[in-house]
Amino acid sequence: MKKILFTLLLAAATAPAFAANHEIKMLDNGKDGSMVFEPGFLKAQPGDTVTFVPVHKGHWVQSKAVPAGAKEFLSKENEKFTVKLDKEGVYVYTCPPHRMMNMSGIIQVGKAVNKAKAQAAADEMDKRAMQNKGRLKKYMQAVK
Ligand SMILES: [Cu+2]
Structure with missing residues (x-):
């Protein structure tokens, strides 16, 4: 009995x-x-996947800043899109047709190893947006 318990604990x-x-x-x-995007800020762990769901029409997603070694991503309009996030760091992404309305978001995977670069990209996007200014600043504040 003890041996079985030990084996189970080891497996766990x-x-x-x-x-x-x-x-x-x-x-x-x-x-x-x-x-x-909802949620606009997401905390995930390396190896997790994220699925972007087009609840309303006319949207898609494109990465704007990713950690070193991570793949950029780009989806198709009105299509569900899943991306696997293996690299730690902060991912900044946008919806290309609604970039001016600051339809953009942040995903933090594990540690924010590239926080300064992500912050610079987010600041630039906030600056260029005509509507919903400050949205990315708020999301970046959640990055720890
Ligand atoms: Cu959009």
């Missing part, structure tokens, strides 16, 4: 943590305003 200790799948909705209107 060495098993890799389950990767999670997160969903980010693409919306015409959400709790952070018009033309928005």
Whole structure:
């Protein structure tokens, strides 16, 4: 009995943590305003996947800043899109047709190893936006 228990504990200790799948909705209107990703800030762990869900039409997603060694991503209009996030760091992304409305978001995967670069990209996007200014600044404040 003791041996079985020990084996079970050992198996639990060495098993890799389950990767999670997160969903980010693409919306015409959400709790952070018009033309928005929800949640706009997401905390994930390396190996997790994120699925962008086109709840409303006319949206897609493109990465604007990713950690060193991570792949850039670009989805198709009105299509569900899943990206696996293996590299730690901060990912800044946007919806190309609604960039001027600051339809953009932030994903932090593990440690924010590239925080300064991500902050610079977010600041630039906030500056260029005509509507929903400051949205990315707020999301970046959640990056720890
Ligand atoms: Cu959009």
